[in-house]
Amino acid sequence: MPESAHSLSIPSATQHLTKVRRFVEKHAHEARLGEEAIAHIKMAVDEACANIIEHAYDNARQKISVFVMVDSERFTVCIRDQGRSFHPESWSEPNLFKIAESRRGGGLGVQIMRSLMDQVEYTTQGNMNEVRLTKFRSGRPGRNGGKTA
Amino acid sequence: MGRREKPHETIGNMSNFSVGFRAEAHIRILDLKGELDAHTVSELEAALQKCREDKNHHIIVNGAHLQYISSAGLGVFMAYIEEMREAGGDIKIAGLQANVYNIFDLLGFPLLFDIVKAEEEAIRKFDADRKDKNDS
Numbered sequence: 001m002p003e004s005a006h007s008l009s010i011p012s013a014t015q016h017l018t019k020v021r022r023f024v025e026k027h028a029h030e031a032r033l034g035e036e037a038i039a040h041i042k043m044a045v046d047e048a049c050a051n052i053i054e055h056a057y058d059n060a061r062q063k064i065s066v067f068v069m070v071d072s073e074r075f076t077v078c079i080r081d082q083g084r085s086f087h088p089e090s091w092s093e094p095n096l097f098k099i100a101e102s103r104r105g106g107g108l109g110v111q112i113m114r115s116l117m118d119q120v121e122y123t124t125q126g127n128m129n130e131v132r133l134t135k136f137r138s139g140r141p142g143r144n145g146g147k148t149a
Numbered sequence: 150m151g152r153r154e155k156p157h158e159t160i161g162n163m164s165n166f167s168v169g170f171r172a173e174a175h176i177r178i179l180d181l182k183g184e185l186d187a188h189t190v191s192e193l194e195a196a197l198q199k200c201r202e203d204k205n206h207h208i209i210v211n212g213a214h215l216q217y218i219s220s221a222g223l224g225v226f227m228a229y230i231e232e233m234r235e236a237g238g239d240i241k242i243a244g245l246q247a248n249v250y251n252i253f254d255l256l257g258f259p260l261l262f263d264i265v266k267a268e269e270e271a272i273r274k275f276d277a278d279r280k281d282k283n284d285s
Binding site for chain 2: 096
């Protein structure tokens with residue numbers, strides 16, 4: 001059972017990303033996480049939401065739900081959408097030099113999530129997609145045991 | 150009189166991010182301030198687009214007041230770096246705060262970009278590059 005749980009719902013538009021960052025930052029501070037862990041969580045959540053806005057919803061105005069759950073072992077953020085599903089098995093680590101050669105930015109969001117969080121898990125049930133980002137309080141090694149499931 | 154031209158023309162004051170322009174001889178310096186994310190990134194794109202239109206290919210991005218950067222912001226640097234280098238210039242990144250530098254470092258950006266501690270160092274490097282070209 002989580003010791004505390006909080007939720008936020010935003011329209012899927014980039015102008016609301018600041019609000020999401022502030023939301024997770026506030027609860028991570030309340031959970032007494034370290035500054036580095038807070039910065040990592042904030043960025044990973046930002047990347048997850050930005051990916052949903054661009055790829056799951058194709059910039060159409062829909063809803064994104066963000067849930068923060070805190071217990072004695074971990075700080076977890078679940079982000080839900082009802083757009084196009086992401087298939088982590090089709091993802092491969094981007095090559096910076098190739099991205100630069102192609103003169104397109106982009107493609108770094110998933111790598112950032114994996115690098116910054118201890119666990120990144122994707123699930124889809126019916127028309128609901130969820131990405132679950134976990135940071136262990138013990139700071140257990142993990143540079144993402146980075147499992148993307 | 151210093152080399153410095155008129156201080157600040159600013160793009161984008163509607164958000165918590167802005168880009169200020171300065172010039173130092175042939176170098177264009179972009180002062181980033183605030184939080185650069187998928188929403189505010191269009192302001193950085195506009196700034197680099199303006200450099201391209203003005204044929205300024207020697208660019209220093211001063212990140213001393215950049216508090217946050219997401220992959221959207223990082224992607225813009227990646228989108229322009231090859232073009233600037235092909236035109237004989239570069240994008241050098243200077244003065245990043247530790248938390249922002251850590252993100253660049255984590256993703257391996259120091260392999261691709263010239264990232265230095267201070268703007269002055271970036272200017273010296275551009276000056277040295279120019280001298281080398283003139284000498285050769």
